[in-house]
Amino acid sequence: GAVVSQHPSWVICKSGTSVKIECRSLDFQATTMFWYRQFPKQSLMLMATSNEGSKATYEQGVEKDKFLINHASLTLSTLTVTSAHPEDSSFYICSARDQFWAGDLNEQFFGPGTRLTVL
Amino acid sequence: RKEVEQDPGPFNVPEGATVAFNCTYSNSASQSFFWYRQDCRKEPKLLMSVYSSGNEDGRFTAQLNRASQYISLLIRDSKLSDSATYLCVVNGDSSYKLIFGSGTRLLVRP
Numbered sequence: 001g002a003v004v005s006q007h008p009s010w011v012i013c014k015s016g017t018s019v020k021i022e023c024r025s026l027d028f029q030a031t032t033m034f035w036y037r038q039f040p041k042q043s044l045m046l047m048a049t050s051n052e053g054s055k056a057t058y059e060q061g062v063e064k065d066k067f068l069i070n071h072a073s074l075t076l077s078t079l080t081v082t083s084a085h086p087e088d089s090s091f092y093i094c095s096a097r098d099q100f101w102a103g104d105l106n107e108q109f110f111g112p113g114t115r116l117t118v119l
Numbered sequence: 120r121k122e123v124e125q126d127p128g129p130f131n132v133p134e135g136a137t138v139a140f141n142c143t144y145s146n147s148a149s150q151s152f153f154w155y156r157q158d159c160r161k162e163p164k165l166l167m168s169v170y171s172s173g174n175e176d177g178r179f180t181a182q183l184n185r186a187s188q189y190i191s192l193l194i195r196d197s198k199l200s201d202s203a204t205y206l207c208v209v210n211g212d213s214s215y216k217l218i219f220g221s222g223t224r225l226l227v228r229p
Binding site for chain 2: 032034042043044045046049091093095097103104105106107108110111112113115
């Protein structure tokens with residue numbers, strides 16, 4: 001149980017294009033999903049918290065107009081990197097929280113990540 | 120001060136060695152503590168939660184000291200497959216956020 005998928009697993013795009021990344025909870029409903037970014041040799045940095053049916057909450061320093069998040073259903077959240085530039089190249093990882101999880105409710109289940117390279 | 124601090128390592132140990140990682144956190148109100156393992160270019164995977172009384176899972180033992188805001192992970196009888204980055208993770212102050220340490224890299228050599 002508690003499986004999260006991400007698509008695509010990697011993407012290469014030209015500077016100025018937009019890229020959409022999907023995050024799905026496969027066997028549970030996720031009212032809350034999280035989007036992280038990880039640069040080489042650094043830890044995961046939370047970008048935003050995505051709540052189903054409402055606007056995402058962005059961390060300080062993350063541009064909400066550049067990183068568009070949509071969480072329209074209980075099993076799907078999307079992150080769109082608009083007008084991507086080389087400095088946006090990174091490993092983007094989503095996670096989801098299962099509100100009915102029998103264990104620690106703060107535990108998050110991670111997707112396999114999407115490696116974005118902007119040329 | 121970082122919210123979660125770890126020694127970045129790398130720790131380079133022979134197979135069979137015992138190795139310990141430490142972590143400190145700044146938010147005294149944190150209630151959930153985890154160790155995650157991350158392999159190169161992969162997502163983090165939960166290794167174990169950390170409970171107040173300390174807990175053990177096979178070769179792995181985790182300890183929590185709330186008074187000192189300190190968490191530890193002990194790995195006994197290291198295997199080559201234990202080579203990875205170990206992330207200390209603490210819940211944030213709201214909205215079920217998790218705060219990740221920068222990770223400690225472990226290299227187990229034959």
